[in-house]
Every structure is written in C-alpha cells, then in structure tokens.
Amino acid sequence: MVRTFLFLTTLLYFQQANTQIPNTTADRSNQDSLYWITVKTDSGVIHAAVTFPKGSGPFPVVILLHGTHGFAQEYINIARRLADSGIVGIAACWFAGRKGAGERFITPINFDDAPPLVDAPGLDRFRVARYSIDTLLFEIRKLAQIEKNRVALFGHSRGGGAALDYAVTHPDKVQAIVLNSAGYPSEVIQRSTALDVPILIIHGTADNPEDGGSLFTNIAMARQFEAALRAAKKDVEAKYYEGSGHNELFRNSTQFNDTVKQIIQFLQKSFAK
Numbered sequence: 001m002v003r004t005f006l007f008l009t010t011l012l013y014f015q016q017a018n019t020q021i022p023n024t025t026a027d028r029s030n031q032d033s034l035y036w037i038t039v040k041t042d043s044g045v046i047h048a049a050v051t052f053p054k055g056s057g058p059f060p061v062v063i064l065l066h067g068t069h070g071f072a073q074e075y076i077n078i079a080r081r082l083a084d085s086g087i088v089g090i091a092a093c094w095f096a097g098r099k100g101a102g103e104r105f106i107t108p109i110n111f112d113d114a115p116p117l118v119d120a121p122g123l124d125r126f127r128v129a130r131y132s133i134d135t136l137l138f139e140i141r142k143l144a145q146i147e148k149n150r151v152a153l154f155g156h157s158r159g160g161g162a163a164l165d166y167a168v169t170h171p172d173k174v175q176a177i178v179l180n181s182a183g184y185p186s187e188v189i190q191r192s193t194a195l196d197v198p199i200l201i202i203h204g205t206a207d208n209p210e211d212g213g214s215l216f217t218n219i220a221m222a223r224q225f226e227a228a229l230r231a232a233k234k235d236v237e238a239k240y241y242e243g244s245g246h247n248e249l250f251r252n253s254t255q256f257n258d259t260v261k262q263i264i265q266f267l268q269k270s271f272a273k
Helices: 073-084 101-105 122-140 158-169 186-194 219-231 253-271
Strands: 006-008 034-041 044-051 059-065 088-093 146-156 176-180 199-204 236-241
Touching: 034 073, 034 122, 044 073, 044 122, 059 073, 059 122, 059 158, 059 253, 073 088, 073 253, 088 122, 122 146, 122 158, 146 158, 146 253, 158 176, 158 186, 176 253, 186 219, 199 219, 199 253, 219 236, 236 253
Parallel strands: 059 088, 059 146, 146 176, 176 199, 199 236
Antiparallel strands: 006 034, 034 044, 044 088
C-alpha cells in the first residue's frame, strides 16, 4: 500500500520566510492565511495552496483543479475569494507541465515533481487523477478545520473532467461539483445518470479551440450535458456567459467576480441540503 503524508511547509507564497508551521486548531485571525501543503502519491507530489477563512471553523472545503494550461496564480486567487466567504479554498497542482492556447491567459506556477499529465484516450486519462484527488482528500480531511462531509470539487477544462470523473467513481466522497469550461464528449454525457451530487455548469457561449477549448467544450455539448442531467432529474444549475470564451474566467475581471459569486451561492445552497 502506498503511504501518503501531509506536511505544512514553512513558506507562504512569494518567499515569505520564517513563518511558523500553523496549528490547524488555531483561530485564523491573520489577514494572509495562505499555507502550502504537499501530498506524496505513487506518481508524484501534489502541491496545494490552502486558504483558511478567519475563525476556528470547521469550514466546508473546495479543491480547485486547473486545466491543461497548468497550475497558476489565478487558482490561488479564487481560493482566497472562497476563504473570504467562509470556505476553505485549496488550489492544487494535480499534474506537472502545461500546454495549449490557454497558457497565455494565466500566471504559471511550476512544480516539476507533480504527477504527470496523462493524455490517454477516453476516460483512462483520469486514472492518475482519481488516485491523486483521493489521496489529497484523505489527507485534507485530517485537518481539524475541515468539515469532513462538506467537500466540493471545482474543475476548469480538463480539471472539470477530472472532477466529474471523481464524482462518478467516488460518489460518497464529494458533496458538490463545479464544472467551468469543461469538455462533454459522448462518454461523459452517457455517465450523467450516474451522478448523484449537485452540479454547477459554468460555460461561455463562444468557447472554442483558439482560446484553449476543444471540440468537446463547444457550447452545444455543454447544453446537451445539462439537458441529459435534467432528463435524469439530477440536481443541476447552469450559468452561461454570452460571448465568452474558454478562458474568460482568467482574463475578464467582471466575469471572474461574477463566477466566484455564482460558485459561493451554489455551494452555500448545496452544503445546506
């Protein structure tokens, strides 16, 4: 059995050295409550930025999974905003490297020892992701400030695919998922009946390959996925941004703010059920 471990580093983001290792039972009254954790898996090391709300908790938690463009500062920014609303935000580097047209819209943060990017056909591309997410969740739940049964996943693009796959294969471990600019090939749409958690779909109507999307992130496929969920009487909400592209979240401050608002409102309703 692969052994996992979790430790909090002595660095805050951007070289804030000599910080004490935080007591996870302490009150988070400081303004900057961002800490780094690392979780070792059999395929690499997951590095994650954890943002704690003020107070002693326990708090619900959202794990943020980046897209093919790679891990970036923008995901930490989302995590911080979640913490401002009483939700622990965890921005995780779940695979190393980056590629695609979406790279130009983010501020990259590199961790070369993270698990590899798997480009296998079909659902097998998420095999490593399942184990990585499961390992990260196992360790995160050990933190005293986490509400163990109020856990959500947010995924952008490929990260949305990983979040969706995990929710289907581990239905008892997450209570909600948010899919931002995710891809919806036929095999994903066919799995819609297997989902048993509240789902928020966020998508731009002008999503296209030129700004980091793909044939599977076309708005028609997102609407088809939503329709399949509704036909199966699943708990689904959808927010479509007219004229927005695949990576609009990261380059349009108005959409960024509204998206964060949509996520927080959705999670507050979902966690209250």
